[in-house]
Amino acid sequence: MRARFIQTFSPFRSLRARFAVAMGIFGITLGMVMTGLIEWRLEEGLSASARDSLQSTAGEIAHTLSDSLETRQHEVALIGSLVGASQIKDFIALQEVLDSLKQRQPTYAWIGLSSPDGVVFAATDGLLKGVNVSERPWFIQGAQGPFLGDPHDAKLLAKYLKPGADGSLSRFLDVAIPVRNNSGRTIGVLGAHLYWDWVHEVVLSSLAHRVQKTPVEVLIANQRGDWLLSPHTETSKNLTEWRQTVDDDRFLSVVQTTSTPTSPSDLKWTVVVREKTTDALSPIDENRRLMLLLTALLGTAFGVGTWQIAGRVVRPIVDLADAAKNHASFSGHGTDLAEAKLHDETMLVGQALERLARFDPLTGLVNRRVLKERLAGAMRAKASSQGSSAVLLVNMDNFSVLNNTQGHEVGDQLLQAVAQRLLPLVRANDTLARVGGDEFVFVMTGLDPSPVVAMHEASAFASTVSQSFKAPFELAHGPCQCDASIGMTMLQANADGKVDDVLKQVELAVLEAKQSGKNQTVVYDQQMQERLLAQVAFEQALRDAVPDQLQVYYQAQVDAQAQVTGAELLVRWQHPTHGMVSPAKFIPVAEQNGLIVTIGYWMLSSACRQIKSWQTDPIKCQWVLSVNVSAKELGQPDYVETVKEILAGTGANPQRLKLELTESTLASDMQGVVAKMHQLKALGVRFALDDFGTGFSSLSYLQQMPIDQLKIDQSFVRDLGVKGSDTSIVRTVIALGQSLGLSVIAEGVETAAQRDLLAQLGCHHYQGYFYGKPAPLETFVQGLA
Missing domain, CATH: 3.20.20.450 (EAL domain)
Incomplete structure (x- = not known):
């Protein structure tokens, strides 16, 4: 038994084993090569993807900071304009306005209005009222024009504010504008202090939006290069020193500049977003472990597969032939194509594509392409004296109002309901198509050869279609009432015309019905075309x-x-x-x-x-x-x-x-x-x-x-x-x-x-x-x- 086992599985005695070992080694080698190629390509892709993600995050932070600063500056400017226009007559009302803004926007720590000589006479919560702020930078700059300053520690407000958990004072960002009356004279300076904490909130919010959840660090420097925000682990003293080490392979970094062009001070910050290279490329290690596992499985699969194939070189071919016969018998190839389409995937795909090309996906009715084909056929039949034909365009009244008020989902439900109600009205050999958002077209063929009788038949059918809209349509949210305007044209006078011309005729007839009050049927005549041309010429x-x-x-x-x-x-x-x-x-x-x-x-x-x-x-x-x-x-x-x-x-x-x-x-x-x-x-x-x-x-x-x-x-x-x-x-x-x-x-x-x-x-x-x-x-x- 042992000798037989060795003879069967030993690569030195068994040809099947040799093939299996060779294919196993080939599978492992192939897997290792693929692992190396994938790692190489993955490293390039991950680096690029990480930089794109960092750039997106930096851009979002910079953009949000700019928008927030400009919004705050605009709010303060708006209050200043209102105060200037009102000549500051009611300080109590002004106090309420400032308090209301501070309550609505927690970013504000303090908003106050000072006189031209720097004495605060109105402020949120009454803080600093009566205090002289003439030596504060925001007052000095704000008296000259709109001002937006870099963050600084709280000074005058420090005693009114609780220190942070680490005992540090709150930091503020100053916004100030001169307040001028209607004659242009400066009557005060309106200043606001913004909590610096909102910058942390902007950063955290932007980081939360990242698709990649690997840790990143955000640094923000002012125009001088001093760090306004930096992690505790940052060793560089300022932006200039950081730029000297930016090529460090430990990090992937991107830089984005934010500015407030509405401020004469041209406040500019530099946002740096960086990620550890090991974090950015961490999927490579996971991919390597996975690929090694797959390599082992691939080598094993190659060996086992070759073992089986080598022992059954002919049998698989026979099995494949039997499977083909069974599949042919099961799918009915050559006997019943319709049945084959139910079982053959490629035919199912072809059938789906054909349906998309010829049918409206919402209502299941034929689309404009099929309509034109059948309309052309009806025109050829008329030319061969095979009876009269008529075309009816049904346009739903006020459908856009329903779409705008109830939503497109309800509009789609109504379109489906209309299609289901119109389908039973279709006669044999006739066509019902949906050609637009709320437009349905009937092509009636086989009408009486007599134009008078054919017109009577088509008019009676149009009346039936119009009556079908009288009953409400049952939708998911409840019944919905909808009317329709109908345009109609007869084909007996248009046998040699073009399909598009016929469709234009019913569109003109529908337009006439709409202009005449809607919910009615209008038959096309040549005068409509002449009126349209005259109207176009007049315009x-x-x-x-x-x-x-x-x-x-x-x-x-x-x-x-x-x-x-x-x-x-x-x-x-x-x-x-x-x-x-x-x-x-x-x-x-x-x-x-x-x-x-x-x-x-x-x-x-x-x-x-x-x-x-x-x-x-x-x-x-x-x-x-x-x-x-x-x-x-x-x-x-x-x-x-x-x-x-x-x-x-x-x-x-x-x-x-x-x-x-x-x-x-x-x-x-x-x-x-x-x-x-x-x-x-x-x-x-x-x-x-x-x-x-x-x-x-x-x-x-x-x-x-x-x-x-x-x-x-x-x-x-x-x-x-x-x-x-x-x-x-x-x-x-x-x-x-x-x-x-x-x-x-x-x-x-x-x-x-x-x-x-x-x-x-x-x-x-x-x-x-x-x-x-x-x-x-x-x-x-x-x-x-």
Whole structure:
């Protein structure tokens, strides 16, 4: 038995053993070579990865420190601006503001306001109140301009603060700014002390974000190179000495500079993040142990595998052939491809890719690619006289509102629910596809060859689709009601057209349905295309017209003695071929495409230039010119700055400029509009509320708005004395204006009777054809002569 064992396993007597030992040695050698190569590559990768991680950490620390310092400096500057603007009238309120800021932001140790001679007269918790700080660096520097200083030990506040656990005093970082009143005179210095501990918190927070959890050390030096933060084990005295040893192989180090460019002192810190090389490369040791284990296993596997193979050279081939036959029989290759797809992984992958290419992953419906293929087939069938076809585009109404309010997950649920409700409506040989976010397309084929009958069939189907939206859709969070607008086109007249043209037609029809009130079906006709082209041409003509073809017309505004007090500027479009274009036609288009902002800028500039040109005329210099302002103009973030630039550029007197706003202008962002009005009112600009009474109710906001004048809409003036309701409205508006101390002007005054009745009701300012039609400047001035 022993001899047989030796003969079988000894490499000197057994060929199988020789092969096994040789392959085992080969496996071990291969493993050792792979271990060496992996260690070499891993060391390079780990070093680079560690430096990237350290660089990211250093950058995060530097960025956070810069942001925090700038935020604190901005907060202090903001309080200083508020204090300067208020002239420091209420010290108790100021004390509360400072305490509130300190409570909200624990970084602050102390915030105080000192007089120009350095005596603190308001401070958080009342600390140092009455103390002279004129010799403190933050006061000296802060009196000259914004100041941000390096950390220092607590001095004046030391006796009020508890020492640290090691008995050390607290360290502060100083922020200071001069406080100036509206005339620019310095009335004090606002200073704040920040706890130095927040730097430790920034460092700890950044280290906590590291993906690699190996220990690192963080050092921070000031602009002089002195260490502000360093570990106890650090032997270098300063940054300069540290740089001389930065090539030490014991550490991997990165340097990042942080600065506060908003501070004239240009405070700069240097952040050093370093990691021990042994910690950074520690995975190499773990990898070496793992690779040695794998090498042993590889050698063993090679030996055992070769032992088995050497004894069964033929048998594995036979087994492999049997396995192939069994697999072929099991998967059904050559007999049932559909069944094969259920068992063959490569075919399953191919089937999944095909599904992604042809089906919408959310609803399972075919996508735009398949839709175009089938639509092209329907068009070819029509060309072959195989019946009529129709295309319906179903667009869900207000779907974006649901997405924005309920979230995209709810929106996806609704889309799936809609698809499930529409699927049962699909007839044989028809197609239902999802082609966009909330758009579904039906391609109906095999309709009656008669265009009239086919149209009736398609319309009836569209009605069925529309009715399917009446019942609420059951979603996870509850029922959801949704309507749909449907655009439809027939293919009998488009057999030779392009697929994209057909889709554009149903999109135009849906657009028409949306503009007509939504939740309806519109059938495409050629006039839609013509209207669209005409609209595009009109918009382009309007773009070309601004401002060369625009003209400014003036309409007088008068008082009770018929004396001109000013004029309203009105824009007119003189088209080179079509003549004068009505504002009612082009103003809405300008509002829609945003050109109204450019037009408004041009009108405002024209008004200011005219105000400037009349400033030496003893009569006209008192006139006030009114300019209408649209909601889009007021919605511009830089509108206030734009008005200021125009006033400064033209040299116009702001008190001779009046901006007219409609109630609808205020509806979108009342608080934002009122804030901008107050900023312009501070310059002297006047405001009138135009078309008062025709928009939303703004009575609750009238006292907040800096309105100078209410303007009675001409729709009420037109039937004044004829309709009792209009007279009551006018009387109410006049009484409201008088109660609020506002002047009231009526527009659209065309007769003396209207003027007289308005005067009886208490309105003494007028505008209308009775006093003159809108006219160019020269005609306007000549008419007043």
